[in-house]
Amino acid sequence: MCRFFLSYCLLLLFCSAQGQTTDSLKNFGAVKLNAAPKMDGLLTDSVWQKATVLKDFVVRQPNFGSTPSAATTVKVFYSNEAIFIGAYLYDDPKNIRKQMTLRDREQRQDVDWFMVSIDTYKDRQNAFSFVTTSVNVQSDIRVSSNASDDDNGGNDYNWDAVWDSQVAMHTDGWSVEMKIPYMSIRFAKTPVQDWGINFSRFLRRLNETSTWNPINPSVAGFVNQFGTMQGIKDIEPPLRLSFQPYVSGGYQTIPTNNGTRNNVLRSGGMDVKYGVNESFTLDMTLIPDFGQVVSDNVILNLTPFEQQFQENRPFFTEGTELFNKAGLFYSRRIGGTPINYFEARQLAADSGHTIVNNPSVTQLYNATKFSGRTKGNLGIGVFNAITAPMYATLRDGKGNEYKYETSPLTNYNVLVLDQAFKNRSFVTLTNTNTWRNGKALDANVTGLDVSLFDKTNTYNLRAKGVYSYRSGEPSGYKSTINFDKVSGRWQYGVANNIESQHYNPNDLGILFAPNEFSTSAYVSYFQFVANEKFNYRQYNLSVTHQNLYAPFKFQEFKVETNFFHWFKSMWDANIVLETNPIWFYDYFELRTDGRVLKRAPWAYFGVEGSSDSRKKLFLGYAAGFAESPLKNDPYFNGRISLRYRFSNKFSLDASMRKELDKGNFGWALFDPATGEPILGRRVVKTSNLVINGVYNFQARMNLTVRARHYWSFVDYTNFYDVNMDGSWTDRAFIPNRNRS
Numbered sequence: 001m002c003r004f005f006l007s008y009c010l011l012l013l014f015c016s017a018q019g020q021t022t023d024s025l026k027n028f029g030a031v032k033l034n035a036a037p038k039m040d041g042l043l044t045d046s047v048w049q050k051a052t053v054l055k056d057f058v059v060r061q062p063n064f065g066s067t068p069s070a071a072t073t074v075k076v077f078y079s080n081e082a083i084f085i086g087a088y089l090y091d092d093p094k095n096i097r098k099q100m101t102l103r104d105r106e107q108r109q110d111v112d113w114f115m116v117s118i119d120t121y122k123d124r125q126n127a128f129s130f131v132t133t134s135v136n137v138q139s140d141i142r143v144s145s146n147a148s149d150d151d152n153g154g155n156d157y158n159w160d161a162v163w164d165s166q167v168a169m170h171t172d173g174w175s176v177e178m179k180i181p182y183m184s185i186r187f188a189k190t191p192v193q194d195w196g197i198n199f200s201r202f203l204r205r206l207n208e209t210s211t212w213n214p215i216n217p218s219v220a221g222f223v224n225q226f227g228t229m230q231g232i233k234d235i236e237p238p239l240r241l242s243f244q245p246y247v248s249g250g251y252q253t254i255p256t257n258n259g260t261r262n263n264v265l266r267s268g269g270m271d272v273k274y275g276v277n278e279s280f281t282l283d284m285t286l287i288p289d290f291g292q293v294v295s296d297n298v299i300l301n302l303t304p305f306e307q308q309f310q311e312n313r314p315f316f317t318e319g320t321e322l323f324n325k326a327g328l329f330y331s332r333r334i335g336g337t338p339i340n341y342f343e344a345r346q347l348a349a350d351s352g353h354t355i356v357n358n359p360s361v362t363q364l365y366n367a368t369k370f371s372g373r374t375k376g377n378l379g380i381g382v383f384n385a386i387t388a389p390m391y392a393t394l395r396d397g398k399g400n401e402y403k404y405e406t407s408p409l410t411n412y413n414v415l416v417l418d419q420a421f422k423n424r425s426f427v428t429l430t431n432t433n434t435w436r437n438g439k440a441l442d443a444n445v446t447g448l449d450v451s452l453f454d455k456t457n458t459y460n461l462r463a464k465g466v467y468s469y470r471s472g473e474p475s476g477y478k479s480t481i482n483f484d485k486v487s488g489r490w491q492y493g494v495a496n497n498i499e500s501q502h503y504n505p506n507d508l509g510i511l512f513a514p515n516e517f518s519t520s521a522y523v524s525y526f527q528f529v530a531n532e533k534f535n536y537r538q539y540n541l542s543v544t545h546q547n548l549y550a551p552f553k554f555q556e557f558k559v560e561t562n563f564f565h566w567f568k569s570m571w572d573a574n575i576v577l578e579t580n581p582i583w584f585y586d587y588f589e590l591r592t593d594g595r596v597l598k599r600a601p602w603a604y605f606g607v608e609g610s611s612d613s614r615k616k617l618f619l620g621y622a623a624g625f626a627e628s629p630l631k632n633d634p635y636f637n638g639r640i641s642l643r644y645r646f647s648n649k650f651s652l653d654a655s656m657r658k659e660l661d662k663g664n665f666g667w668a669l670f671d672p673a674t675g676e677p678i679l680g681r682r683v684v685k686t687s688n689l690v691i692n693g694v695y696n697f698q699a700r701m702n703l704t705v706r707a708r709h710y711w712s713f714v715d716y717t718n719f720y721d722v723n724m725d726g727s728w729t730d731r732a733f734i735p736n737r738n739r740s
Contacts, residue, residue, distance in 0.1 A: 025227050028229060031050065033079060041168035041175055043088060047077070048075050052075065054076065058213075059209070060215045061217060062535035063530050069206055072114075073088045082181040086176070089114060089173050089174050097614070101696070102702055103160075110645065111135065111137070112133065112201075113131050118185065119197070122193075123377045124223055125144065125223055125420050126142075126145065126373070127143040128142065128161070128184075130161075132165040135648070136167045136699045138163070139157065142319060144321045145223075145420075156320075158314070161184035163179060183238045188375030190375060197228065198211055198227060217526075218528050220453075221424055237277070246269060246270070269287035276370070286366045288315060294706065300712035302684070306512070308510055319369065325430070328508070329432060333412070335362050338359065338362050338406035340404075341406050353396050355392060355394055356393040357393040369382075379416065379417070379418035380416070389405060391406060408437040410435065411434070411436075412434055414431070415430070426450075428447075430447045430449070432507075433508075441472065443504075445467070457487055460486045462482045464479065468504050470504055474501075474502040478503050478505075480495065480496070481495065481496050489526050490523070493521070494519070495521075496519050499511070501549060501550045516555075517548070520544040521543055524539065534565055534566060534568065535567065536564075539564075541560075542559070545557050554585060560577070572609045573607060576606040577603075578604040579603040580601050584601070599665070602635075608621065616645045617642065618643040628663065635663070636661075639658075642654055650695045656689045657686075665679060678719055678720070678721065680737065681719075681720070682715060688709075691707045692705070693705040693706075713740045718733070
């Protein structure tokens, strides 16, 4: 069976590498000029008269294939130092939307924009996109495989480049000039090369996107639908070297039960970026300070699994798409909570000692990224980071202080080799390893990911195998195989995922629970072309059957369906139906090996959506209800969000979400006498309020304010002993278990 599957993969790969039909893709000859225009957005310099002129855009959404509501003319040429793009965007001046936004935040804002996307290696999978809005706010995006131009799947907005743009208003529209220096992109060093390229325009008042080369929404992928800029000759990549030193300071006050603790904060370091050659870049950060990042949205976590946090540190978000491709790299492991942080707290509690200091964040000494892609479309990524040893300071009853190591000196490494083939196919090899000083655990995880598309870009076969090793522990593995129809109005797929009992990628990755054997299938229907009632509609149905892998036992059967509708009024709504229709089994909640909790079937109905985001007042909403056969066991959730645009410079938004679960069953504690897990039934009430304000002084200067208030209350109503088959029986009430 394995030999047959491998042979089939190689056959598909051979077929996909034979060629790609590009008859429908536009192309133009590149024009090289030695002069450069004055960057004023006016397009009046004589050099623009010699540039290539491109017209005849085609609507992508909402009416694919139709003629745009307003014409667009693009001019392109290149020099020895940059590629220049000029665009004249015809329109009635009073209809041009001009809201100022933060950088990389033009989506769902009341502003028109123009974008150029460049596939410098012409691999039909990866690209650089540069966006300029009508008020000259910039966005830059690293686009990777499986991305589309109107969502964030595969689109890395955290990547920032140095480039220039200017806009100008006219009586019949607006114009933009863009200068993209070669230092801001990567490309192969060959005498003559062709680049994939496309141009996009967005008319906010109509929510209309048009492109120079048509982007068919029923065809999978974005970069594979670019046109071609042919015959780029004799361009030399420049030296790419930058240093960013910094110092920072602060004052911290922490109220505790034993009085206020005050700390003076000092930090300093430097970031370095160096272009090793035309294709590869080296990034380094030394003793970084991440005090400027957004604080984590911490919650009261009642599950047996850790909470996953979003990465906000610039070094770990910018240009890391290659390292994240296989899903084995969770960068929050680096510089996160020391691995023995809670053991130090428990040691103090058991010994009756006092914690003088127990740092909750591991100090990062340095981190390095080396990444790029060869002219043969081989992507190479090397990542390394070193964190300092961390210690908790404890004090005994006699006043003597001693240190307890909460994290040893640790070295983190990631190696990625990603070979791109024609027809969007690729093979990726990823290795992550963690080396810790002394007797602490070391870990190594290796994964191979193969994705194959047929010549028509209709079907995709993807297979992944991962092997994990931790010193002193049994090894584990994971395998995933998917077969999907990815293009057309009807799309469908089947998948199987296996995670062995001892599979553990969590030293540098994240997995909530291994020991899984699951099979799923889905079918989707898309209405890509607008009609008299809707701009867009999507219907999805999926089923999942999951077993414990070892021993092989049933866990759950789940059905999910949703109906998304985008109305002509520009409102949208999504109706969600989910159910676990039969009693199912939870092998993790009781925090005890070999013990299971039997859970009741349930059904959930929800509605969510938003209003017309072009308006000054923008509304988002959500409401849901779930019920099970158990008595008095309803679940409710609701969310309301409001954004008001006071002017094109100032906007304020607030979002409030509330949840009420009147029948939440979960582990409460272990029986002090027997050590057996005790189950609790509880009423859980949660509210979360987030307020954001943004004032834009000008296109590249703004002030943002964010506040979050989170509150959760857990009220226990009943306690139960859990039988070996997962059922439960009443036991006496245990006081003082409520949490807030």
